[in-house]
Amino acid sequence: MIHPERIQRLNEHKARRENFVLYWMQQSQRTTCNHALAHAIDLANGLSLPVIVYFGLTPLYPGANARHYTFLLQGLTVVRDALLRHGIPFIVRIEDPATGVVEMARDAALAVTDRGYTRIQRTWRAEAARNMGCPLVQVESDVVVPVETASSKEEYTAATLRPKLKQQRDRFLVPLEEREIENRLGTGPDSLDVSDSEKVLARLGVDERVPAVNWISGGQDEAEKWLEKFIKEKLKYYDTLRNDPSKDYLSHLSPYLHFGHISPLRIALRVMSSGHTARHAFLEELIVRRELAMNFVHYNNMYDRYDSLPAWALKTLEEHAADRREYEYRRKELEEARTHDPYWNAAQRELLVKGKMHGYMRMYWGKKIIEWSASPRKAFDAALYLNDRYSLDGCDPNGYAGVAWCFGKHDRPWREREIFGTVRYMNARGLERKFDIRAYARAVEEECGSGAGDRR
Numbered sequence: 001m002i003h004p005e006r007i008q009r010l011n012e013h014k015a016r017r018e019n020f021v022l023y024w025m026q027q028s029q030r031t032t033c034n035h036a037l038a039h040a041i042d043l044a045n046g047l048s049l050p051v052i053v054y055f056g057l058t059p060l061y062p063g064a065n066a067r068h069y070t071f072l073l074q075g076l077t078v079v080r081d082a083l084l085r086h087g088i089p090f091i092v093r094i095e096d097p098a099t100g101v102v103e104m105a106r107d108a109a110l111a112v113t114d115r116g117y118t119r120i121q122r123t124w125r126a127e128a129a130r131n132m133g134c135p136l137v138q139v140e141s142d143v144v145v146p147v148e149t150a151s152s153k154e155e156y157t158a159a160t161l162r163p164k165l166k167q168q169r170d171r172f173l174v175p176l177e178e179r180e181i182e183n184r185l186g187t188g189p190d191s192l193d194v195s196d197s198e199k200v201l202a203r204l205g206v207d208e209r210v211p212a213v214n215w216i217s218g219g220q221d222e223a224e225k226w227l228e229k230f231i232k233e234k235l236k237y238y239d240t241l242r243n244d245p246s247k248d249y250l251s252h253l254s255p256y257l258h259f260g261h262i263s264p265l266r267i268a269l270r271v272m273s274s275g276h277t278a279r280h281a282f283l284e285e286l287i288v289r290r291e292l293a294m295n296f297v298h299y300n301n302m303y304d305r306y307d308s309l310p311a312w313a314l315k316t317l318e319e320h321a322a323d324r325r326e327y328e329y330r331r332k333e334l335e336e337a338r339t340h341d342p343y344w345n346a347a348q349r350e351l352l353v354k355g356k357m358h359g360y361m362r363m364y365w366g367k368k369i370i371e372w373s374a375s376p377r378k379a380f381d382a383a384l385y386l387n388d389r390y391s392l393d394g395c396d397p398n399g400y401a402g403v404a405w406c407f408g409k410h411d412r413p414w415r416e417r418e419i420f421g422t423v424r425y426m427n428a429r430g431l432e433r434k435f436d437i438r439a440y441a442r443a444v445e446e447e448c449g450s451g452a453g454d455r456r
């Protein structure tokens with residue numbers, strides 16, 4: 001069943017007597033547990049038409065580089081093969097998606113799309129809905145509770161969103177039955193060969209200075225493997241050990257969630273069925289924290305700017321903007337992990353080389369950027385730049401909320417101190433007290449080396 005709250009019409013056009021139903025895949029880059037694909041198949045079967053799936057591959061995605069595009073192409077290759085097995089052609093073209101989809105929809109009875117929350121994704125959909133000659137229907141599949149159903153406004157903290165989600169959650173925690181298309185197609189219009197990633201990267205002309213990583217690869221099959229490994233080996237320790245950077249009890253599902261290679265609904269249902277008591281701690285992160293980030297990005301159009309911070313945080317940070325900094329680093333020094341702090345450098349090295357930093361270190365990392373930057377505004381921009389450039393899961397609502405959290409978003413005022421004002425502070429002594437943080441730094445050095453990670 002697809003809840004009606006997941007479905008929204010984006011224009012007023014009437015369905016036409018045409019040749020196929022178009023699914024414009026953009027956010028939910030998968031064939032399993034994809035409500036938008038399921039809805040497109042339902043509509044096509046109702047009209048006795050085939051489905052064609054289109055993906056517009058833009059070379060201009062802000063902040064994206066070879067690391068991100070490689071992961072994305074790995075995922076699209078799996079999607080192509082899975083769709084073809086089901087008689088659904090997959091057309092990928094290098095072009096602006098909002099323009100490309102209008103062209104693709106020229107002979108379509110109607111078009112369905114999925115839902116991402118960032119500004120660029122929203123802009124694409126609005127532009128396509130305006131210019132398309134057929135209906136464009138949006139189906140939300142990358143949150144458990146649709147964002148407007150969860151709340152009609154920007155929430156202050158997890159504490160204000162949690163009870164609202166709790167009220168709705170069980171209603172949406174139901175499996176999606178996979179559909180079969182009745183009118184299969186063997187081939188469709190010409191498509192880019194997404195499996196030849198070297199060639200595609202060259203054609204895209206993307207920034208190759210941030211290279212692909214080799215410890216994790218994209219695709220819905222890989223996402224399932226990481227999920228099963230997490231449930232088998234780590235979930236039972238998640239509530240007690242997830243914060244310890246010297247141990248690895250995280251799921252590593254964030255890159256897959258970011259690219260839509262797996263649905264949060266699928267993860268939640270699988271984790272719930274495991275029966276482990278630690279599932280509650282995991283679902284808090286996956287549903288409450290993640291959907292708080294979606295709420296932020298959906299309702300606050302300034303989500304990637306310093307000015308999106310709550311008034312109390314802006315006031316206190318500005319009051320302390322001129323405080324003396326014991327250490328001050330420029331963005332380049334931060335980027336190259338050249339600070340006096342071995343733990344911070346280790347975290348930055350993880351980011352540079354692996355494209356993923358331990359979740360607890362992400363908080364420490366962001367806090368220290370505030371402490372060591374010439375101003376809080378410069379700190380905000382540096383943190384976001386580094387996060388988006390090097391994280392496989394960067395440019396994501398979670399990243400915008402995560403960086404903003406370091407500056408007081410979704411948090412409350414604490415004891416006043418220099419530079420931070422009343423924004424929460426973190427220090428190295430805390431890391432040393434709680435964890436074997438030297439073991440973490442040693443492990444990163446072994447895996448990622450200790451020099452500058454960027455190839456420049």
Ligand SMILES: Cc1cc2nc3c(=O)[nH]c(=O)nc-3n(C[C@H](O)[C@H](O)[C@H](O)COP(=O)(O)OP(=O)(O)OC[C@H]3O[C@@H](n4cnc5c(N)ncnc54)[C@H](O)[C@@H]3O)c2cc1C
Nearest residue numbers: 250251252253254285286289290359366393394398399402
């Ligand atoms: C400064 C900073 C920057 C961040 N940047 C990003 C980013 O670019 N992309 C990103 O996906 N997350 C980001 N986060 C949030 C969080 O750190 C990551 O989601 C998490 O580390 C991802 O690793 P995992 O999937 O192994 O986590 P797990 O602990 O296994 O969590 C499972 C899933 O729950 C969700 N989740 C976990 N922690 C959080 C959290 N604090 N907030 C929201 N959702 C959460 C994620 O979807 C995650 O994939 C950032 C946090 C901070 C403090």
